[in-house]
Amino acid sequence: MELDWSVILDYLPMLWEGAKTTIAITLFGGLIGGLILGVIVGMIRTYGGKVPNAIAIAYVELIRGTPIVVQVMFIYFALPVLLDVRIDNFTAAIVAIILNSAAYIAEIVRGAFLSVNPNLTEAGLALGLPKWKVYLFIVGPLAFRRLIPPLGNQFIISLKDTSLFIVIGVGELTRTGQEIMASNFRAVEIWTAVAIIYLIMTSIISFTLRKLEKRMKIL
């Protein structure tokens, strides 16, 4: 079969639309939502009382122990049946990626906080500060620096995981590729283009985090 790379150019606007959806789900779900929920769950795992901690463990285990495809299917198809609400597939995708990435980020956050020398917490307390201020001003900034490398990993995983939302028909990049494929059968050209666009997006995350890491010395 003759390869015709110029078809990529014809379909680039469509692929870009798909990539924008991928970026939106990754940015608002995996990065921002996942980070906020992940930090909260991580703090509960690290410093919370017995009951909140047990709930947090159950959540993390539930998410880590089930495939993301099953999770998003449950949110999109099963939850509406159970709760009698209808949510669109884009919202379901966002909720799924938040819940999923937050579980992993929670463990990353916990690890980072626990890695900070407990003597520093004690030094902060000895100044007469309440615990939350010690965590916010002393332990937090140190933990954050150690968070950056594993967080980068998780962001990249989240970005790639958005491709699985093809199962609920979200028009992200992979689904867009699939649709183009179905109309012109240019498998090699289109999937090459899709792969390269993913590679560009993950490279941007890697590059940004590496810059950030360089600016903040790991202490």
Next chain:
Amino acid sequence: MSMIEFKNVTKQFGDLVVLKNVDLTINAGEVVVLIGPSGSGKSTLIRCINALESINGGDLIVDDLSVNGNNETLYKIRQEAGMVFQQFNLFPQMTALENVMFGMKQVRKVDKDTARLNASELLEKVGLGNKSGHYPSELSGGQQQRVAIARALAIGPKVMLFDEPTSALDPELKEEVLNVMQDLAKEGMTMVVVTHEMAFAKKVGSRLIFMEHGHIIVDGDPTEIISNPPNERLADFLKHVH
């Protein structure tokens, strides 16, 4: 005026009783040196004073506040009793100046400019005026410990607690820290010091306490006790320090 008062204080870690019915009164202006073999309870005793360890029995009054009080009371006690640790424990992400400023801003709510000025003065006082922009990792152990002293002083405490402040230092670096402590004592600061520096105990200490198995065994004038130990265990212990 009593600054610190132990009333029948007991402290346990699980089944291990570390302090047994300790009674002790420390007055304002005293420089109390605590000595004893490891595991005797001296570090625990000093850590109970600013409530880093909670007590299991009795009462402990610091500047008219009980360590059995609520969290707010504990914060106040810790603000009155500054602590210097064996391992310095400076905040590594802050410069020397920022370490000293931190407590003033966060605890005493001093505005930034005043805090900066006061912190510079304190660093000057411990002989590190030229190191204010350095991070802890760029300072020697002795310099770090002097910053740690300045950090504790920045809160304006009435008592300073020193938990083996020179044990992690090379001999030539110990001196610079001990000199700062001596100056502090001269200014009339109430101090409780866990140390094995007997020369310091004699020269600076106004009172020497020897502990063993969670009890205070000997309590009196340092020079007298060191030159003429009233107790065989102390005499034996003193042979092993210098």
